[in-house]
Amino acid sequence: MITHLSILFVVKRSKLSSKGLCPIHLRVTFEGKRLEITTGRFIEPEKWCIDSGKVKGKSAEVREINTYLDILRSRIYTIQKDLIQAGEIISTEKIRSKFCGVEDNQRLLLIILNDHNVKMEQLIGNEYAKGTLVRYKCCYRHLKNFLRIKYNLSDIDISKVNLEFINNFEHYLRTKDENPCSNNSAVKYIKNLSKVIRICLANEWIKRDPLVGYKSKYTEVNRKFLDDVELRKLENKEFSIERMDVVRDMFVFSCYTGLSFVDARNLTADNIGVGIDGRKWIFTARQKTKISSNIPLLEKAEKILLKYEDYPRCGHRASKLLPILSNQKMNAYLKEVADLCGISKELTFHIARHTFATTVTLSNGVSIESVSKMLGHKSIKTTQIYAKIMDRKVSDEMDSLSDLLSKREISLKDKL
Structure with missing residues (x-):
């Protein structure tokens, strides 16, 4: 049985910490296979002696580190000895397991x-x-x-x-x-x-949930969307570059359907059908949640579908209705589109979905229940996030309330 083991201590200069310290690693080589384990000790790189594999100096801290490294070296040799005495096959993985205190029957x-x-x-x-x-x-x-x-x-x-x-x-x-x-x-x-x-x-590998007592919660993010003016700018802009025109159209389609990038990209003719009102609807299920999302096809969205009815597709996407590029490319080009349209917001494809929820539907009196159903949300609480940021809707409703109160005041005066 070959039992020769090589043990070295090395500093990782490429992993310099923010304090200018390098970690010391234990390197074990056996039969051409290398094992590296961090020692948990850090030093200034210029204090390391490559020849001796130790820290230079005589301070208490240096002596402590060097003593610790000697202990680790001794542990490796002890593990080697124990494996030989037990008649077990020696390997770097077996040494790692013993060194880290991992037993064969443990669930890791x-x-x-x-x-x-x-x-x-x-x-x-x-x-x-x-x-x-x-x-x-x-x-x-x-x-x-x-x-x-x-x-x-x-x-x-x-x-x-x-x-x-x-x-x-x-x-x-x-x-x-x-x-x-x-x-x-x-x-x-x-x-x-x-x-x-x-x-x-x-699987009954543990008896108690370690997360019991854990407390943390998401910070509510202010979701961006296009207002009426910005959406009109986008729709009415004429582009001389075809690529920009296509990207704008795909974004606008999502603004009037609420479909996410992946759901719009996967749209096929099978997803278009006739709804209970006799008009065309999109019938699909969100890839993210598998929840049904049925959306009446608004005129602007339907025009975009007709515009790209005979548009050349590529390869495996030939059966899809829209020529949507990768999400990365779409988002990169949308930044250019925003600049050309004079829109200061940093556009991403998902902002179109937010725009559908806010500017296109909730702002125009569509109930939050209907919007939630069209967006394919699991819970109406998710949709309520959009309602919270609808300052304009709040303003319009308060204007209506103000008019109603004024009329009531006049009516009461007439009766007095």
Whole structure:
């Protein structure tokens, strides 16, 4: 049996912290395979001695770090010895597991999350959207970095995940050196983690929900939309570049249907039918929620469909009704469209959906219940967010109330 092991300590100069410190890593090489584990210790790069693999100097702090590194080296050799005595096959993964205190029968958080992500990826386009998978993969990366930095672990037993761990993870997300998360992003990642917790509870891998007692909430975001003047500017603008004309039309179509980017992009002739009023309707289900979204086809939206009836499509999108580009390209071109139309707001395709909810429907007296149904919202509470930002609607209704009160006052005076 080959038992030769190489143990080195190296500093990662490429991972310089905001304080100018480098992390010290433990590097173990066995049979050509390398294992790296962070030691949790940081030093100024110029104090590191490459030849000795130790920190230069004689201060108390330097002695403490060097003693700690000697202890880690000794632990690796002890693990090697124990594996040989037990007759087990030595590997870098086996050494990692022993070093991090991971037993074979443990349920590990990152393994469970990764398994969830693999299964989700297999259902993209069927049960899940690609963007959902991206968020869960980001959550995985954040958890991996958090475990390494906070606990010096490559993974953790799910039974050891408690409320303290959850709060520490949220704090890490909000304060990490590179791109700290906003409140809403941090809460979303905790929500992603909570799904893994529910899987573990359902499988009886843990007995208690570690999220009990966790408190955090989304910060309400002020949703942007186009007002009447801005929408007219957009509709009436003549473009000399065909690409800009197409992008504007796709955006306007969404302003008069409320369809999200992916639902507008997936629209086919099968989604157009005759409603109970004898007019054309869009019959679809939101890809995000699978909730039915039936929308009477307004004249402006129908004209756009007719305009692109014979427009050349490309490849696999030949059966779709609209020539919608990727979301990234649409949003990039919409910024140009906004500039050309003299609109100062930073346009994205989703703003069209907000415009439908506010300027096109709620502002013109359509009930919030009808708007909620057309938008395919799970709860009317989601639709009420749009009602909160309708200052103009509030103003119009108060004007009507003022007129009514004035007339009533005059009527009362006449009777006195």
